[in-house]
Amino acid sequence: MSGRARVVTRFGAELILRTESGELLRAVSRRNLVKHGPAHLRVSVCGDYVSYETDDGDNKAVATTLEPRQNVLVRPDHRGRPHAGAANIDQVLIVIAPRPSPDWGIIDRYLTAIAALSATPLLVINKSDLSESPAEGLIADTEALYSGLGYRVLRTSVKNGDGIETLREHLHGRTSLLVGQSGVGKSSLTRALDPGLEIRIGELSAISGEGRHTTTVAHLYALSSGGDLIDSPGVRDFAPYEPTADDLATSFPEIAECAHDCRFHDCRHRAEPGCAVKAAAETGRIPPSRLRSFLELEGNSA
Ligand code: GDP
Numbered sequence: 172m173s174g175r176a177r178v179v180t181r182f183g184a185e186l187i188l189r190t191e192s193g194e195l196l197r198a199v200s201r202r203n204l205v206k207h208g209p210a211h212l213r214v215s216v217c218g219d220y221v222s223y224e225t226d227d228g229d230n231k232a233v234a235t236t237l238e239p240r241q242n243v244l245v246r247p248d249h250r251g252r253p254h255a256g257a258a259n260i261d262q263v264l265i266v267i268a269p270r271p272s273p274d275w276g277i278i279d280r281y282l283t284a285i286a287a288l289s290a291t292p293l294l295v296i297n298k299s300d301l302s303e304s305p306a307e308g309l310i311a312d313t314e315a316l317y318s319g320l321g322y323r324v325l326r327t328s329v330k331n332g333d334g335i336e337t338l339r340e341h342l343h344g345r346t347s348l349l350v351g352q353s354g355v356g357k358s359s360l361t362r363a364l365d366p367g368l369e370i371r372i373g374e375l376s377a378i379s380g381e382g383r384h385t386t387t388v389a390h391l392y393a394l395s396s397g398g399d400l401i402d403s404p405g406v407r408d409f410a411p412y413e414p415t416a417d418d419l420a421t422s423f424p425e426i427a428e429c430a431h432d433c434r435f436h437d438c439r440h441r442a443e444p445g446c447a448v449k450a451a452a453e454t455g456r457i458p459p460s461r462l463r464s465f466l467e468l469e470g471n472s473a
C-alpha cells in the first residue's frame with residue numbers, strides 16, 4: 172500500500188502518520204528523505220506531508236518523500252540550536268486573557284514571528300466571562316489597538332461558551348497553531364473546541380507507545396468540526412531570531428506606511444532628524460507601544 176499522509180508527530184526516529192482516509196500509522200523515515208539544505212530541515216516534522224509505503228507484513232510504514240513546505244516553524248532547542256517544530260501552518264492564534272494580563276511587547280513579537288512564517292494571525296481574547304476584572308480596561312485597549320491596526324480579534328469564554336462556535340469556523344479548513352502565555356487558557360480552549368480530542372490523544376499515545384502523552388513534542392490533531400490544530404508546547408520563545416525588514420514591514424504596517432514621510436529613506440526611527448515615525452508616536456498617531464516593540468525587534472534584525 173502507498174499513499175499520501177500527514178505527519179502527526181515524531182518521537183525519536185519514529186513518526187505517526189495520518190493517511191488521507193484518517194488512519195494512524197506508525198512509520199519510519201527513509202534515510203536521506205531530503206538531500207540538501209540544513210540538517211534541521213531535512214527531517215519530517217509535525218504537519219509535513221509525505222508519501223509513504225507499507226508492505227503486507229506488520230512492519231512499520233516508510234515515509235519515502237517529503238513534499239515542499241508552505242512554511243516551517245524553527246525554534247532553538249535547549250542547547251540553542253535550530254530545531255524544526257512544525258510545518259505547513261496557515262494560521263496562528265495568539266491567545267490572551269485578563270489573567271494573566273496581556274503584554275503588548277509579547278503580542279508584537281508573536282505578530283512578527285507570524286509574518287516571518289507568512290501565516291495569518293488571529294488574536295483570541297479568552298476568559299471574556301471575566302469582564303468585571305480590573306484588567307478589563309487593558310483588555311478593551313488591547314482589542315481597540317489591534318483591531319484598529321487591521322488584525323482579526325475574537326473574544327471567547329471557555330466558561331460560558333461565548334465565541335467558541337465562531338472560533339471553530341475560523342479553524343475550519345486550515346491548520347492552526349495556538350500560542351500565548353501560560354494560563355491564558357490554550358488547553359481549555361482546545362478541549363472546548365473538541366471534547367472528543369482527549370480520547371484521541373489517548374489513542375495516539377497508545378499507538379506511539381509513548382505511554383504518557385509527551386508534552387514536549389508538537390502534535391497535529393484533526394478537529395471533528397474541521398481543520399487541524401497543532402499543539403506545540405514550549406512555543407513561548409516562538410519568535411524569529413532575526414526578523415527581516417519585510418517581516419517588520421508586514422507586522423508593523425502603520426510604521427512602514429508612515430516611514431515614507433521620513434526625511435531619510437533608510438531612517439531607523441531612532442534619533443534621525445525629520446523622522447515622521449517618531450513624530451507620529453509623540454502625537455499618539457502611532458501607538459508608542461508599537462514603536463517600542465518595533466525598535467526592539469529591529470535591533471535584532473538581520
Ligand atoms: P494554558 O496554560 O494556556 O493551557 O491555560 P489553561 O487552559 O490551563 O487554563 C488556565 C486556567 O484558566 C485554568 O484554571 C482554566 O480553568 C482557566 N480558564 C481557561 N479558560 C477560561 C475562561 O474562558 N474563563 C475563565 N473564567 N477561566 C478560564
Ligand code: ZN
Nearest residue numbers: 433438440446
Ligand atoms: Zn523615521
